[in-house]
Amino acid sequence: xxxSFPTSSLAQTxxxxxxxxxxxxxxxxxxxxxxxxxNVMKVVQIESLGFVxxxxxxxxxxxxxxxxxEYAGVKGIIQAELINPITAVAFAATCMPDFMVVCAxxxxxxxxxxxxx
Numbered sequence: 547x548x549x550s551f552p553t554s555s556l557a558q559t560x561x562x563x564x565x566x567x568x569x570x571x572x573x574x575x576x577x578x579x580x581x582x583x584x585n586v587m588k589v590v591q592i593e594s595l596g597f598v599x600x601x602x603x604x605x606x607x608x609x610x611x612x613x614x615x616e617y618a619g620v621k622g623i624i625q626a627e628l629i630n631p632i633t634a635v636a637f638a639a640t641c642m643p644d645f646m647v648v649c650a651x652x653x654x655x656x657x658x659x660x661x662x663x
Contacts, residue, residue, distance in 0.1 A: 562606045564631045572658040587611050618648045632661040
């Protein structure tokens with residue numbers, strides 16, 4: 547299930563630099579480092595739990611970012627929305643080829659990330 551959050555007033559109060567920092571997947575040890583400069587996001591793996599994946603730089607647009615990723619033979623776009631300065635919700639906006647198990651498991655799923663201090 548994918549939720550839609552009101553973004554018009556929120557996008558005005560969130561800065562692209564609010565993305566900067568380390569983020570952990572809620573209920574997991576999966577952790578990434580995020581840095582944004584000139585609305586370009588770079589993501590680095592801190593704790594990938596053994597998953598081997600790559601990502602390209604993403605473009606931040608208000609409280610939304612889209613990042614191209616590759617994992618387990620699939621390519622996709624992860625879209626994340628900053629709900630507040632310490633919470634983001636991410637989901638697979640695209641996943642190809644869609645018949646791959648990874649894509650089937652990701653379909654209509656989302657992950658909540660929390661910023662760690």
